[in-house]
Amino acid sequence: MRTSWLAGALLLLPSVAAAEQKAAAPGAEAPPVVLGWHSESISAGRPGTMLQIIPPVAEQVIAAPGGPPTIVFMNKGGVTLTPGTNDARTNRSTIVGQTSTIPPFEGSAAEWSAIMQCVRTIFAPYNMTITDVDPGNVPHFESVMGGRAQQAGMEQGVLGVSPFTTNCSLIPNSIVFTFTQSTRDAYGTTAGLPEELCEIAAQEIAHSFGLDHEYLASDPMTYLNFNGLKTFQNVDAQCGEYSPRTCGLPGTGIVCSQRQNSVTMLTQRIGVGDTLAPSVSITSPSNGAVVPTAFTVATTASDNIAVSKVELYVDGVLVDTKTAAPYSFELSGLATGGHSIQAKASDGANATETTINVTVQAGAPPPNPNPVPDEDPDSENPDTDGDGNSDTITGGCQT
Numbered sequence: 001m002r003t004s005w006l007a008g009a010l011l012l013l014p015s016v017a018a019a020e021q022k023a024a025a026p027g028a029e030a031p032p033v034v035l036g037w038h039s040e041s042i043s044a045g046r047p048g049t050m051l052q053i054i055p056p057v058a059e060q061v062i063a064a065p066g067g068p069p070t071i072v073f074m075n076k077g078g079v080t081l082t083p084g085t086n087d088a089r090t091n092r093s094t095i096v097g098q099t100s101t102i103p104p105f106e107g108s109a110a111e112w113s114a115i116m117q118c119v120r121t122i123f124a125p126y127n128m129t130i131t132d133v134d135p136g137n138v139p140h141f142e143s144v145m146g147g148r149a150q151q152a153g154m155e156q157g158v159l160g161v162s163p164f165t166t167n168c169s170l171i172p173n174s175i176v177f178t179f180t181q182s183t184r185d186a187y188g189t190t191a192g193l194p195e196e197l198c199e200i201a202a203q204e205i206a207h208s209f210g211l212d213h214e215y216l217a218s219d220p221m222t223y224l225n226f227n228g229l230k231t232f233q234n235v236d237a238q239c240g241e242y243s244p245r246t247c248g249l250p251g252t253g254i255v256c257s258q259r260q261n262s263v264t265m266l267t268q269r270i271g272v273g274d275t276l277a278p279s280v281s282i283t284s285p286s287n288g289a290v291v292p293t294a295f296t297v298a299t300t301a302s303d304n305i306a307v308s309k310v311e312l313y314v315d316g317v318l319v320d321t322k323t324a325a326p327y328s329f330e331l332s333g334l335a336t337g338g339h340s341i342q343a344k345a346s347d348g349a350n351a352t353e354t355t356i357n358v359t360v361q362a363g364a365p366p367p368n369p370n371p372v373p374d375e376d377p378d379s380e381n382p383d384t385d386g387d388g389n390s391d392t393i394t395g396g397c398q399t
């Protein structure tokens, strides 16, 4: 039987209720306002995730095209949180009713690597940087990955939790939780556990962007089983856990929308990622040139948004990096004989490289610094579709 949101609101945890009644000490932040909790799966007797209902947050962020990416900090190192308005920079959270410590991620380095890769895959289409290095005092979201629900003052069986506003709005600098040890307790240490943890984390992160549960098995916002990795679907889906409903707070009269499209909402709130790789070419020397022991390597690079750096490699070893044009590199002291010269341009999300071979010969004339442009400067990465970008992308997040 489905528990209504009003009934869910009665499930206030004692610790939270106590925090709300307690007057703030002088100088301390006022206790966070919590309207209630919502969980379908716990009331149905199975492990699942919860939503903590909070009032709308005034400060809203509208993603600007080409603007800075939204940062999500995947915290595997443990954290001590104090009650307060959600802020990943100060470790304050509405979720905890008292100072609470979540221990570090208990799993292996290989599991962690798989989780990071999976979360990056799910959010790859969006303008988001997902890191496991604490960004410090800059705006960011935080996904705490560790411990058990009880360590955050929640009942056993909760695998993940996020705050969620009554108007389905974004919660800047929100802290969400995936209780990795609770999930391991529930499912066991299996090959599929990193994907399970990744999908829970993706759902909790997206809750803080204002996404409700979807009655669509292939989307990370679902409670339903799906065979394969859940990814955000460009589908106008019904909301709901184990049965369809409107999106928002059913039972309270509050409806955010009739249906929800995960891709549309994420695109509006965090923007699309950069999927076009930069182009790069070595304009001098030419491929196969005979050069003296000291010479200049001239390269050009461009990107639909911005080139963040051009790196120069000699025989596979990084020798210099330029972060602004002109991307010219002075080389000297190379041994006589053949060498490979590689230029690699990055836009921060994607990278493209090109390689030439030269022969160093003492006393050879220096290469022409302004040769006639090569008709096909980047034969390794041809631009067959004529969009000005190489079709072959090295690295980055093209899927």
Ligand SMILES: [Zn+2]
Pocket: 049, 050, 051, 203, 204, 207, 213
């Ligand atoms: Zn959820």
